Amino acid sequence: MKKLLVLFILAAFVSVLYPLYSSFHGSTGLTEVSQFYASKENIEKVNSQNLVTAVVVTYRGLDTLGEVTILFLTAAIIAFFLKKESDKRTLRKNSEIFKTAAKLLIPIITMLGIYIFINGHLTPGGGFQGGAVIASAVILMFLAFPNMEFSHKFFESLESVSGLVYVGLAAFGAILGLGFLDNAILPLGKFGELFSAGAIPVIYSFVGLKVGAELSNILHKFKSVQADN
Amino acid sequence: MEFKIITTLLGILMLAMSFIAIYHKKMIVAVIATGAVGLFASIMYLFLAAPDVAMTEAAIGSGLSTIIFFYVLNRIRQNDKEGRESDEIDEIPNK
Numbered sequence: 001m002k003k004l005l006v007l008f009i010l011a012a013f014v015s016v017l018y019p020l021y022s023s024f025h026g027s028t029g030l031t032e033v034s035q036f037y038a039s040k041e042n043i044e045k046v047n048s049q050n051l052v053t054a055v056v057v058t059y060r061g062l063d064t065l066g067e068v069t070i071l072f073l074t075a076a077i078i079a080f081f082l083k084k085e086s087d088k089r090t091l092r093k094n095s096e097i098f099k100t101a102a103k104l105l106i107p108i109i110t111m112l113g114i115y116i117f118i119n120g121h122l123t124p125g126g127g128f129q130g131g132a133v134i135a136s137a138v139i140l141m142f143l144a145f146p147n148m149e150f151s152h153k154f155f156e157s158l159e160s161v162s163g164l165v166y167v168g169l170a171a172f173g174a175i176l177g178l179g180f181l182d183n184a185i186l187p188l189g190k191f192g193e194l195f196s197a198g199a200i201p202v203i204y205s206f207v208g209l210k211v212g213a214e215l216s217n218i219l220h221k222f223k224s225v226q227a228d229n
Numbered sequence: 230m231e232f233k234i235i236t237t238l239l240g241i242l243m244l245a246m247s248f249i250a251i252y253h254k255k256m257i258v259a260v261i262a263t264g265a266v267g268l269f270a271s272i273m274y275l276f277l278a279a280p281d282v283a284m285t286e287a288a289i290g291s292g293l294s295t296i297i298f299f300y301v302l303n304r305i306r307q308n309d310k311e312g313r314e315s316d317e318i319d320e321i322p323n324k
Contacts, residue, residue, distance in 0.1 A: 052281060116284065124280035132288035139296050215293060222300040 047188040048121040048197035054183075056126065057200050061170065061181030067128070068207060072163065075214045082221045089226060091146050102144030109137035117208030121197040127204040131211025138216040142223050150220050159213035162206040169203055236276055243269045260298045267291035 029035070036042060037055055048054035056064055116123075117130030141148065173182035183198035190196055243266050250262040267290025274283035 125284055126281060129281055129284040129288065132285055132293065136288050136292045139293060143296075219293065219296065222297055226300060226303055 046183060046197060046200070047191055048183075048200055049191065050121055050123060052124070053120045053126050053200060053204070054197065057120075057203055058181060058183050061203075064127075064207065065167070065170065065181070068163070068166070068210060071211060071214055072159075075159075075218050078218050078221050082225045089146070094144055094146075099144050102140050106137050106141055106144075109140065110134055113137065113208070113212065117204050118201060120204040120208075121200045127207025128211055130204075130208035131213075131215060134208070134212035135215035135219065138212075139219050142219065146223075152217070152220065155213045155217050155220075159210050159217065162210040162213070166203060166206045166210065169199055169206070173199075232276065236273065239269050239273050239276075243273070256302055257299075260295060260302065263298065264291040264295035267294070 030038065037051065037059065043051065046054040046058055113130045113133035115130075116125035116133060117127050120126035120130070142150075169185070170181040173185050174180045176182075176185055178185060181203070183200045183203070186198045186202065188196060188198050195201075246262045246265045246269065250259045250266065253259045253262065267286055270290060271283045271286035274280070274286055
């Protein structure tokens, strides 16, 4: 009886949804939205070599702002719940090879992260990717040198300042009458150069700093509640 | 053709790693397998012409989240131990 009911419901779904399936036919060209992004005058308007970044930062900038907000909320909740700082841990000494390799790699990874978010409008990547790469350098530092001082204050203020600058830049566009998160508040520059695409590299640098600082803070919270077992 | 072979292999590897992550008895192996799924997924994204997503997946999916899993695992184990010890001496912990 129960199985019959399930079958009946499935059949009902099929009868409702089949017209959608049968009426679907693939199209040969770009969709309307993609055409809008890829049209020549709009490419010249944003003047960014990497069109994906232009779409993410300007046309869908609100979406990026929402993502940053979600990350901020996550960091805030983790900081709220993981309050207890444990006593000093007695850790096994790290091997010399690991320590030396970490010393060599940490600056290079950090530099790669900064490169990724500064060049977001020219090469693949952007603020989130760069921030995540910087945070992975920080985690390597935590693992290699566990007793190193970590300035919570500095990372928190860096995060707050970059968040404020990001929203401020976005609102500045609206005040100038160009639109929220418009990139034309700065001169657009020459296509394909580092200082081009208006405010995109500036905005993405601050997003990268914010994401990197936030993820580092989260990781440090998790590290600081560890204890001997 | 090569593209198809490589992506199929990557997909099979990802599936195998996910099964290990679900069914392995040792938690540490399961966590590392989860990280490996992220790593293979990032290579897959690279082949599917999404290098920016590949970067995010490699840094977060296979790097940071694995470390966070390990931190949480360590913390949970420690709580377990405390709980077991307090059971043995038959006392209610103050915390």
